[in-house]
Amino acid sequence: MILFTKLLLAHLLGDFIWQPNSWVTDKENKKYKSKFLYFHILLHGTLAAILAGEIQFIPYAILIAVTHGIIDLIKLSFQKNNTKRTWFVTDQILHILILISIVLLYKNKSIIFFWKENNFWILATGILLLTKPTSIFIKTIISIWSPESQNSNQDNSLANAGNYIGILERLFVFGFILTGHFEAIGFLLAAKSIFRFGDLKEAKDRKLTEYVMIGTLISFGISTIVGLIIQSLLQLP
Structure with a gap:
């Protein structure tokens, strides 16, 4: 392994x-x-x-x-x-x-191999997997639904902010699972929904709303699955 x-x-x-x-x-x-x-x-x-x-x-x-x-x-x-x-x-x-x-x-x-060495490699791989690789995977999967209605000149968001937010949220979910704080995942998802609600309401675009929801659910789903797998591996004798 x-x-x-x-x-x-x-x-x-x-x-x-x-x-x-x-x-x-x-x-x-x-x-x-x-x-x-x-x-x-x-x-x-x-x-x-x-x-x-x-x-x-x-x-x-x-x-x-x-x-x-x-x-x-x-x-x-x-x-x-x-x-x-x-x-x-x-x-x-x-x-x-x-x-x-x-x-x-x-x-x-x-x-x-020593137990601590095993933990290092398992944790390092899990954390790395949830950064750029998962971002590319999600982007590739949902690109078929990418909304076309938004004009780039109206986008006032920070450069690559969405990508970094996604990485951070996955790492938070990963940490919550490893520390046994599953309830915190719900708070994180609720907090993101509140912040996103204003943007989606202002956009008045159903496709954009569905696009964001799909991306968010895939992101949380992958981080949850990876977290549970890594947690199981760390508990192996």
């Missing part, structure tokens, strides 16, 4: 945190001719090798990098503008399945 957690953390870092949008755009435009595709592959292999922390894992890290590149290249070659959401989800599922297969192949059962 701890090896998979480390590899998942490496995947989140390589695919979301340390992959600039400029890389993604260049890969989509140039596909296999993009130098950033190969930088991306190298980054994944390097992160997997470093976080695994064992010399003998290097061949498996190379295998992760190669398979990651193949999956990405297939996605880049076949995805269209109207199928990006489907390919995004498929791409991530395939990457996770590869990581699971690598762990099963490696059978890393001979190494003993």
Whole structure:
């Protein structure tokens, strides 16, 4: 389990945190001719090798990098503008399945990890998952319903404020679950609803209201599920 957690953390870092949008755009435009595709592959292999922390894992890290590149290249070659959401989800599922297969192949059962070290990797992966990766996932999923009626010149909100609010609310939910304060989640959801009510009432746009509700419920749902999973993992002997 701890090896998979480390590899998942490496995947989140390589695919979301340390992959600039400029890389993604260049890969989509140039596909296999993009130098950033190969930088991306190298980054994944390097992160997997470093976080695994064992010399003998290097061949498996190379295998992760190669398979990651193949999956990405297939996605880049076949995805269209109207199928990006489907390919995004498929791409991530395939990457996770590869990581699971690598762990099963490696059978890393001979190494003993301390309990606190296990907790660190599990918590770090859970927290990271709820930041940019989840933001990208939610944005991708609900982009099909993105309201078109709002004019950008009428938007007086802070730059990327919605993204940071979403990350903070998920981390709060995550913390509330780990500390056993489930009632605080209700207060957080109510507080956000109160603050959002004025904006939605002023907008007088049913589509915008539904869009915000869907995004909020998905955000709270993911953070709750991740929190419960991490809580269960931390309680394992």
